[in-house]
Amino acid sequence: MTTATQPTTSQEVALWLRMYRQMVAIREFEGQVNELYTRALMPGLAHLYIGEEAIAVGVCEALERTDYITSTHRGHGHCLAKGASPDQMFAELLGKKAGYCKGKGGSMHIADPATGNLGANAIVCGSAGIATGAAFSANRLGNGRVAVCFFGEGALGQGVLYEEMNLAQLFKLPVIYVCENNLYTEYTHYSECTAGDVLMRAQAFGLEAVSVDGQDVRAVHQTAQRLVDRARSGGGPSFLLCNTYRYHGHHVGDINREYYRSKQEEHMWKTERDPILNMGKWLIEQKHADAPALGRVQQELESEMKKAVEFAVAAPYPNASEVEEDVYA
Amino acid sequence: MPETVMGGQKVRELTFAQAIKEALAEEMRRDSTVCIMGEDVAEAGTPFKVLSGLLEEFGKDRVLDTPISEAGFTGLAVGAAMTGMRPVVDIMFGDFITLTMDQMVNQAAKVHYMSGGKWKVPMVMRTTMGATRRSAAQHSQSLHAWYCHVPGLKVVLPSTPYDAKGLLKAAIRDENPVVFFEDKMMYKMKGSVPEGDYTIPLGVADIKRVGEDISLIATSSMVQVALGAAAMLEEIGISAEVVDPRTMWPLDEKALIDSVKKTSRAIILDEGYERYGVTAELASVIATGAFYDLDAPVKRMGAMHVPIPFSPPLEDLTVPTEQTVFEAARKLCGR
Secondary structure (H helix, E strand, O other), rough: OOOOOOOOHHHHHHHHHHHHHHHHHHHHHHHHHHHHHHHHOOOOOOOOOOOHHHHHHHHHHHOOOOOOEEEOOOOOHHHHHHHOOOHHHHHHHHOOOOOOOOOOOOHHOOEHHOOOOOEEOOOOOOOOOHHHHHHHHHHHHHHOOEEEEEEEEEHOHHHHHHHHHHHHHHHOOOOEEEEEOOOEEEEEEHHHHOOOOOHHHHHOOOOOEEEEEEOOOHHHHHHHHHHHHHOOOOOOOOOEEEEEEOOOOOOOOOOOOOOOOHHHHHHHHHOOOHHHHHHHHHHHHHOOHHHHHHHHHHHHHHHHHHHHHHHHHOOOOOOHHHHHHOOOO | OOOOOOOOOOEEEEEEEHHHHHHHHHHHOOOOOOOEEEEEOOOOOOOOOOOOOOHHHHHOOEEEEOOHHHHHHHHHHHHHHHHOOEEEEEOOOOOHHHHHHHHHHHHHHHHHHHOOOOOOOOOOEEEEEEOOOOOOOOOOOOHHHHHOOOOOEEOOOOOHHHHHHHHHHHHHOOOOOOEEEEEEEHHHOOEEEEOOOOOOOOOOEEEEEEEOOOEEEEHHHHHHHHHHHHHHHHOOOOOOOOEOOEEEEEOOOOHHHHHHHOOOEEEEHHHHEOOOHHHHHHHHHHHHHHHHHHHOEEEEEEEEEOOOOHHHHHHHHOOOOHHHHHHHHHHHHHO
C-alpha cells in the first residue's frame, strides 16, 4: 500500500486543491445526471461514478493533455478529469447536437480528441486494445505520449485483457492498465467471479503491478505519477489496481440493491471512506483550506453544473439528415 | 479517386501473392506509418509465403510477429489506427475472423460514428477465404458476409492479381477500416500487373467478360469459375457477361443492374454460404433494380449449408464449379 507524502511545496498544495475541486466537479456532475434521470429528461440510462472520483482525478492529474485515455460505461469521471467540458457532456447525454459526439454516442461513448480521450466504451474491456494501440503509436511515432486504460474489475473476466497485457509487455509499450475494483461486477460481488490474485495476473506478464487505496486521491496520484513517468521513460506497461466503491447502483435505475449488498456496507463507505470528505478533512487539518472555502468550491461547481444542464436541455437535437453522416470517414 | 495506370509503366506477369506483396511494399515505402502485424508474418512471411522479403526490407519495427492473439493484435491495430498509424493486420485463415469480431464490429466499425466523426480508424485487415484446399471445416470458410453486415466497415474481394494490387493500395489509403479477403486458392494464379503506383477505387465493379444473354455476377475465385463457365456456354451459343463487383461494400449497384437490364438473366456466384449470404443481397439488388427486365428468376449459387467437409469428394460438392454454373446458366436460358 502506498502512503501519501507530507506537503512540501506550494505547487503540491495547488495540486491538492485542484484535485479536490475536480472530485467535487465529478460528484456534482453525476448528481445532476441522476436528477435528469429521475425527472425523465434523459433518454436511456447512465452509470454513475460517485464514490470513485479519486481514481479518475488522481490518475488524470498525472497525465499531459496530449496523453491518451480510454474509458468505460461508467466513464463521466474519466472524461471530466481529462478535461472535458460539462456542457458538451450533458448535451451528449441528452442526445443533442452540441454534444461531444453530436448526440450519436451518448453517456457510454463520450470521445474527445482535444483532450486525448479515445472514447468511453460500452463493451466491458472493449478498449484494452485501443489503449494498447495508442501506446503502440506513441512508441512508433516517438511522440512521448502514454496511454491509460481505465476499466472496472468486471473486465478481469475478459480474455482480451491478457492478450493486450502480453502484447504491451512484448513491445514495451507506454500503457497503464488502471483497474477500478468497486467490488461489484454489475449485481454480483467480484469475489464470486475472480479467482486467484488480481495483481499476480498482471505480474505473470512481467508488468509492474501495484494496488492503491482508490479512496485516497493523493495516494492514487502519487502512484499513478510514478507509473506514468516510468512508461514515458521507456519502462514499459504497468497495472494499477485501485480499491474503491460504487455508491449508486450499476446504473441509475438500480435502486433496490439489498439483494446483493447491505445498506450498512454502503453507509460505511459513504461516511468513513469517502474520497471527498476525507480529502477535505485533510486539507483543513493541514491548513491548506478552511471549511467555508471548501463549501464555496461545492457551491460554485453545483451552480456550474446546473448551468451546463440548462445549456444541454435548451440545445437542439440533431437533424434527421444527420443519421447517415459519419458512418464512413 | 480515379483508376490510374501511369503511362509507360512496364506490365509483368505476377502471381496474386506477388501482387499483394508488391502493393504492401510500395505503400510501406510511400508511407512510414504503414506497418504489418500478425502471426508468422515476419521471418515466415505467412504460411502462404505472401509476405516473404518484407521483413528484410522494412525490419522488425514495421513487420511484427504477434502472439496467436487475433483479438489482441486486431484491437491494438484499432487503437494504433486512431492515433496516427496505418496498420495492416494479417489474419491467417478467414475462419479466425470470428476471434476478432468485437474489435472489428463493436470497435473499429463504430468508432467514427460513435465519436460524431471525430476519431477515424484507417486500418486494413487482410485475411483469406476459399474451400477445396482439403483443410476441413475450420480452415476453409468464406465468412466475408459477416463483415458485410456491419455499417462502418468496407469489404474487398479481389479476383485477379491486377485488382489485388490496385485495391489493396486503395484500402491502405482509405480512412476507414477495410477488410480484404484473399482466396488462398488464387495465390499462385498469374496475371498482368503494371509496375509502380496505381489504385482501383473501392466501390467500382469491373466487367470481366462482355456478353449478351446472361449475367454471371461473381466474387473472388468465383470470377474464374464464371469465366470458365462462360467459355463453355459460348460453345453452345450462349453469350455470358461476367461482372465482378470487386468490393462488397461500397457496392456498385448500378453496374450490376445495368448488366442484368441488358442480358435479362442473372446468376450470382459467391463462395460464402448461400443462406443469408452475399448472393442474397446481390440478388435483392437486381430484383429491385432490374425487375421489369428479367426473363427468369435470379439464381443464387453459394456454398452449401454444411460445415466444409474434409473428404475431397464431399468438399468438392460444397462450392460452385464451372460445370454446375454452366448447367445452371443453360437451364436459365431455356436450353
